[in-house]
Amino acid sequence: MGRGKFLMLVALAVVVVLGAYAVLEKKEAVTETPPKLAEGADDGSGESEGEVSGQTPQEPGGETGGTPVSGEAPETSATDKPSGGEATTPPTTDKPSGGEATAPPATGKPGSADGGQAGISKGEDGAIAVIGKPESVEALVNPFNMLPDDYEPSDLVYPDVRFIFKEKIEKRMMREEAAEALEKLFAGAEKDNIYLAGVSAYRSHKTQKALFDRYVKRDGYEKARTYSALPGTSEHETGLAVDVTSSDGKCAAADCFGDTKEADWLKKHAADYGFIIRYPEGKQDITGYQYEPWHLRYVGEEVAGEIAANGSTLEEYYNAVPVSGTK
Numbered sequence: 001m002g003r004g005k006f007l008m009l010v011a012l013a014v015v016v017v018l019g020a021y022a023v024l025e026k027k028e029a030v031t032e033t034p035p036k037l038a039e040g041a042d043d044g045s046g047e048s049e050g051e052v053s054g055q056t057p058q059e060p061g062g063e064t065g066g067t068p069v070s071g072e073a074p075e076t077s078a079t080d081k082p083s084g085g086e087a088t089t090p091p092t093t094d095k096p097s098g099g100e101a102t103a104p105p106a107t108g109k110p111g112s113a114d115g116g117q118a119g120i121s122k123g124e125d126g127a128i129a130v131i132g133k134p135e136s137v138e139a140l141v142n143p144f145n146m147l148p149d150d151y152e153p154s155d156l157v158y159p160d161v162r163f164i165f166k167e168k169i170e171k172r173m174m175r176e177e178a179a180e181a182l183e184k185l186f187a188g189a190e191k192d193n194i195y196l197a198g199v200s201a202y203r204s205h206k207t208q209k210a211l212f213d214r215y216v217k218r219d220g221y222e223k224a225r226t227y228s229a230l231p232g233t234s235e236h237e238t239g240l241a242v243d244v245t246s247s248d249g250k251c252a253a254a255d256c257f258g259d260t261k262e263a264d265w266l267k268k269h270a271a272d273y274g275f276i277i278r279y280p281e282g283k284q285d286i287t288g289y290q291y292e293p294w295h296l297r298y299v300g301e302e303v304a305g306e307i308a309a310n311g312s313t314l315e316e317y318y319n320a321v322p323v324s325g326t327k
Contacts, residue, residue, distance in 0.1 A: 127144070128143070128144050128145070128146045128230075128233070129144065129145055129146065130146050130147075130148055131145055131146065131147055131148070134147045134148060134151045134238070135153070135154075137175075137177060137178070137240060137298060137299060137300055138299050138300065138303055139238060139240075140314055140315065140318055140320060141233065141234070141235050141237075141238055142233065142287065142288055142315065142323055143229075143230070143233050143288050143323055144233075144323060145233070146230070146232040146233050147205070147232045147233075147237055147238065148232070149205060149231070149232060150205075151205065151232075151237070152204065152205070153175050153202070153238070153239035155175050155176040155177075155239075156173040156174065156175060156176075156202060156239055157173065157174065157175075157176050157179050158172055158173055158179070159172075159173075159174055159178075159179035159180075159182045159183055159198070159201075160183055161182055161183055161186045161196075161197075161198055162186075162196075162197045162198065162247060163197055163198040163199070164197050164198070164199055164245065164249040164252060170202060170203065170204060170207065171200045171201055171202060171203060171236075172198065172201060172202075173201055173202040173239065174201045174202055174239050174240070174242060174298075175202075175238075175239035175240055175298075177298070178239065178240045178242075178274075178298035181273050181274045181275065181298055182198075182242060182273075182275075182296075182298075184273050185269075185270065185272075185273040185275060188269065188272070188273065189262075189265055189269070192265060192269075194261060194262055194265045195246065195247035195262075196244050196245070196246065196247060196262055197244065197245055197246065197247045197248075197249060198242055198243070198244055199242075199243040199244060199245050199252045199253055199294065200236065200242070200243045200253070201236070201239070201241065201242040201243075202236060202237075202239045203234060203236035203237055204237065205231055205232060205237055208229065208231045208232070208234050208236070208237055209231040211228060212224060212228050212229070212230065212231055215227070215228045235278065235295075235297055240297055240298040240299075241278065241295065241296065241297045241298070242295075242296050243292075243294045243295055243296075244262075244266070244294055244296060245257055245262070245294055246260055246262045251294075252294070253292075253294055254294075255291075257293055257294045258281075258291065258293040263293040263294070266293065266296070267293070270296060270304070270308075271301070271304040271305050271307070271308035271309075272301070272305075273301070273304075274298050274299060274300045274301040274303075274304050275296040275297065275298050275299070275304055276296070276297055276299055276303075276304045276307050276308065276314065277292075277293060277295070277296065278292070278295050278296065278297040278313075278314065279291060279292040279295055279313075280311075280313060281293075283313050285322055285323075286313050286315050286316060286322040286323065287313050287314075287315060287322075287323060288322075288323030289323075297314070299314065303317065
């Protein structure tokens with residue numbers, strides 16, 4: 001074999017080897033495991049907001065909340081209404097109908113113009129109004145006051161408190177002001193030998209919609225409304241609400257938490273840190289939700305203090321028409 005042919009064969013062999021290596025390297029890059037997303041979607045274990053007569057989804061990772069006690073649901077069925085439960089068009093103030101905002105209380109409390117959370121009357125047609133200023137820490141969110149579909153808190157952080165899980169996922173987050181207040185609340189509780197743990201805090205609109213849509217697909221729209229909140233009407237979407245329990249994790253989002261020393265301490269001291277028991281006992285006809293001693297909502301110390309002193313609710317604070325029943 002001539003020297004020229006030999007060198008040509010060697011060069012060809014090198015090209016083949018390098019080509020094979022490049023193909024292998026590309027294949028390895030394509031099959032590399034992508035980073036795990038810490039979104040927390042569809043992870044609602046222990047989450048509750050408005051449980052009705054003990055009805056809960058019969059599958060793990062569900063949500064047992066967000067339903068009016070009265071059990072009322074729109075007349076439209078799941079087949080002709082979007083499963084995400086979009087709000088009806090908010091009525092204008094110059095054409096009174098169901099769902100219009102009531103006038104701000106005369107006591108100087110913020111109304112729709114400056115606080116973004118005026119009480120919204122239920123109205124005969126059960127219309128849902130979209131909140132004007134969802135970023136307000138005093139915003140009234142309930143089955144008839146909906147957050148905008150595109151609302152997402154811009155200041156979410158991880159509060160430095162214990163949770164019943166270790167992962168830094170979506171439902172561990174809160175808005176910065178509320179997170180700082182929660183840290184102070186936990187520290188204050190520990191001074192009294194009360195040890196709390198978080199169960200579930202923020203839940204994105206995407207997560208809430210995924211949960212609700214899944215239940216609609218499984219049980220139909222009417223049944224889903226009896227145990228799951230319409231997207232946009234869950235307080236967890238504000239980043240200002242958190243479900244808590246004792247540090248041992250027992251009675252997490254369960255009725256038995258109401259009989260614990262931790263629940264008793266919260267009744268007496270939560271308002272000192274700007275939180276209220278959002279769904280107090282005996283107020284279900286006003287709030288639309290059953291008693292949830294574990295569901296805390298940050299509204300600021302001034303508002304929380306007044307609500308606690310009067311033994312009232314956020315609906316009553318804004319003179320809003322009760323979600324269920326009549327005044």
